[in-house]
Each structure stands twice: as structure tokens, then as C-alpha cells.
Amino acid sequence: MDDLSDPSAVAVFNHLNSSLVLSREISAKNIFPAFDPLVSSSNNVNPEFIGQWHYNAILETRYILQKYKEIEDIMLILGFDELDDQSKTIVKKALQLQKFFSQNFYMTEHFTLKSSVFVNLGDTIGSVEKILKGEFLDLNPEKFSYIDSVDDIKI
Incomplete structure (x- = not known):
């Protein structure tokens, strides 16, 4: 479809x-x-199936991404610098989350020459949680592209 x-x-x-x-x-x-x-x-996005920690991370991630979507058009017109501090924080977190959700696939290793890695669910949720807490607001979102964990970021 x-x-x-x-x-x-x-x-x-x-x-x-x-x-x-x-x-x-x-x-x-x-x-x-x-x-x-x-x-x-x-x-199955339900605390009974996936646990409260995972569920909370999903809800907060969706909230940040939805707010970013609402702010995005305004930001494109006025520019990032004209946003209030809360909106700037949402934009930074959303861009970092979007980039963090990128993955190298096992099936594309031959074409991309990038090796893929299986990432533990707990590590993924922990990384998302750190982004949501704003631990990396000063970092460029590109640093979050195709990494396994936020611990892989080279500062």
C-alpha cells in the first residue's frame, strides 16, 4: 500500500x-x-507485554516527535534561533532520536560495506532514555546516526 x-x-x-x-x-x-x-x-505497546520502562520510553519518544512535527513548520519559517528554549530542546531531542533510530542492516552489509550489530533491547531503551533526559543537547544530531548505543558517540 x-x-x-x-x-x-x-x-x-x-x-x-x-x-x-x-x-x-x-x-x-x-x-x-x-x-x-x-x-x-x-x-502490544502495552506495559503488560513490554514492561513499564519500555512503554514509558515509547510514550515519551512519541510525545517529543509529535511536538517536533508541530514545531517544524514554524522553525522552517522563523528559524531555529527564534524558537523559545523549550521548543529548541524538543527540536534537539527529536533530531537526535530520529538519527538514533537509523540502523545498519545485516542484509545490506555487502552493499554498504558497513557491518551490522545486534543491539540488546535494554541498551536501546537506555540510550533513548538518555536522549530524552537531554544528556546530549550540545551534540550534533549527526553523531547519533548509525550507532549501536549512545556510549558509541565520540565527543
């Missing part, structure tokens, strides 16, 4: 337990996989 506004796509989504939506907009930012966490969904 290519068009999420297509009624047949909407009808199918209602019968799925989860959906992973890939985005051309995210792909254009050179972030792969280009999944859109705001449109993707799963019935």
Missing part, C-alpha cells in the same frame, strides 16, 4: 495487530529504516 489516505488501506489497518509505516520524508533525510513511529502502531 502506498497511500495511507486510500480507504482500502485504512480498512486493512483496522484488522492488523501492528503496522510499520515507511516514510518517504524520513527516507529523504537519509535515515534507514525510514519507519515513521508516529504512524506505525502495535497492539
Whole structure:
């Protein structure tokens, strides 16, 4: 399915337990996989299935990314420097999160010449939590591209 506004796509989504939506907009930012966490969904995103820590990280990440989406147009018109401090913090966290969600795939090693690594779920949630806490606000979001953990960032 290519068009999420297509009624047949909407009808199918209602019968799925989860959906992973890939985005051309995210792909254009050179972030792969280009999944859109705001449109993707799963019935298993529930503290009973994934635990409270993971659940809280997902909720806060979605909140930051949604706020960023709301701020993005204003920022493009006025510029980053004209945003209030709270909005600047949201933008920095959102850009870092977007870049952090990039991954090197095992199946593309042959083409990209970049080795892939399996990352433990706990390490991933811990890294996301550190980004959400604002521990790296002074760092360029590009430093978060295709890393396994925030511990891999070279400062």
C-alpha cells in the first residue's frame, strides 16, 4: 500500500495487530529504516507485554516527535534561533532520536560495506532514555546516526 489516505488501506489497518509505516520524508533525510513511529502502531505497546520502562520510553519518544512535527513548520519559517528554549530542546531531542533510530542492516552489509550489530533491547531503551533526559543537547544530531548505543558517540 502506498497511500495511507486510500480507504482500502485504512480498512486493512483496522484488522492488523501492528503496522510499520515507511516514510518517504524520513527516507529523504537519509535515515534507514525510514519507519515513521508516529504512524506505525502495535497492539502490544502495552506495559503488560513490554514492561513499564519500555512503554514509558515509547510514550515519551512519541510525545517529543509529535511536538517536533508541530514545531517544524514554524522553525522552517522563523528559524531555529527564534524558537523559545523549550521548543529548541524538543527540536534537539527529536533530531537526535530520529538519527538514533537509523540502523545498519545485516542484509545490506555487502552493499554498504558497513557491518551490522545486534543491539540488546535494554541498551536501546537506555540510550533513548538518555536522549530524552537531554544528556546530549550540545551534540550534533549527526553523531547519533548509525550507532549501536549512545556510549558509541565520540565527543
